[in-house]
Amino acid sequence: MTADATPPPELDPVIHAQARLRVVAALNTLGDRDEMAFPALKDLLGMTAGNLSVHLTKLEDAGYVRITKTHKGRTPVTYVGLTKRGRLAFDEYTRAIRALLDHAGGSS
Amino acid sequence: MTDDPEAPPTPEETLRLIERQQAATVRQLKGEPLLLYLPWGVAWLIGFGAVFLHFGLDGRGLAPISQMQAVGVLQGAQVLAGAFAGFGIARRSRLVRGDASARGAMTGYSWAAGMALMIVICVRLSVALPEEEAQILWTGASLLVVGLMYMMSSAAWLEWPMFFLGAWTIAVDATGVMLGAGWQALLVAVLVGGGFIAASLWLRRRP
Numbered sequence: 001m002t003a004d005a006t007p008p009p010e011l012d013p014v015i016h017a018q019a020r021l022r023v024v025a026a027l028n029t030l031g032d033r034d035e036m037a038f039p040a041l042k043d044l045l046g047m048t049a050g051n052l053s054v055h056l057t058k059l060e061d062a063g064y065v066r067i068t069k070t071h072k073g074r075t076p077v078t079y080v081g082l083t084k085r086g087r088l089a090f091d092e093y094t095r096a097i098r099a100l101l102d103h104a105g106g107s108s
Numbered sequence: 109m110t111d112d113p114e115a116p117p118t119p120e121e122t123l124r125l126i127e128r129q130q131a132a133t134v135r136q137l138k139g140e141p142l143l144l145y146l147p148w149g150v151a152w153l154i155g156f157g158a159v160f161l162h163f164g165l166d167g168r169g170l171a172p173i174s175q176m177q178a179v180g181v182l183q184g185a186q187v188l189a190g191a192f193a194g195f196g197i198a199r200r201s202r203l204v205r206g207d208a209s210a211r212g213a214m215t216g217y218s219w220a221a222g223m224a225l226m227i228v229i230c231v232r233l234s235v236a237l238p239e240e241e242a243q244i245l246w247t248g249a250s251l252l253v254v255g256l257m258y259m260m261s262s263a264a265w266l267e268w269p270m271f272f273l274g275a276w277t278i279a280v281d282a283t284g285v286m287l288g289a290g291w292q293a294l295l296v297a298v299l300v301g302g303g304f305i306a307a308s309l310w311l312r313r314r315p
Contacts, residue, residue, distance in 0.1 A: 025125075025129040029133045035206050036203060040202065
């Protein structure tokens, strides 16, 4: 099989947006059962709360993140974690990107 | 199809973006080295430096400072370092919840238990010991707890620098105990205190 005959793998459109890719990449560094506080994620990514919320909603709709709203004392806190499905999607995305890279590199 | 105009342009750039983001996240979750390591390094450099000035290397003090004053300087410096580290830990623990918080809590309680037992043992034994031996006991036992806790905590977080800092502390401590109170204080001040300062600066600069 030649490199030309291999079609570039499909990239997950939900993750293939820079902002959401960064969200998923960041959350993927956490343990399976760990969740990051919303303000921490916002600061880490340098996004506005509104912008991050929009992207998180899209990721949640795709089943990639779970968003838990809770209270710490009287203060409401929101935590965000990657679901198993999200982790899998991120793994597949990075695999696809690497395959594209090999493809572009002219592997034969 | 993407509904975001800022889709990453090339696969290389995308991979770099992922790596950069993951490295930044890991760095943030580990906490600020200038709060977690540097204060201890400075406290031990100053505190054990004062203890060294009291004992000197040949049993004659190098400065007119009593053991109580030297230990007072050490304790004060450690309380300040603890406050900085506590602030750093509290700030870090607000970022994530889940297994990471459980690990942090277990590590924290282990520190407290180890230090509490060390103090009980040293208080009980040091009353029966001459000044120099009592100092060797306190320094030796406290650094045993510190070194072991760093090594064990490194296992929980898979942090090699933390592991080597712990091992280094134990090696310096063992050498100091064998050489006597003056040497012990000097080695701990320079090698452990200096080691923590160097480690904090290196960890800060690490990409």
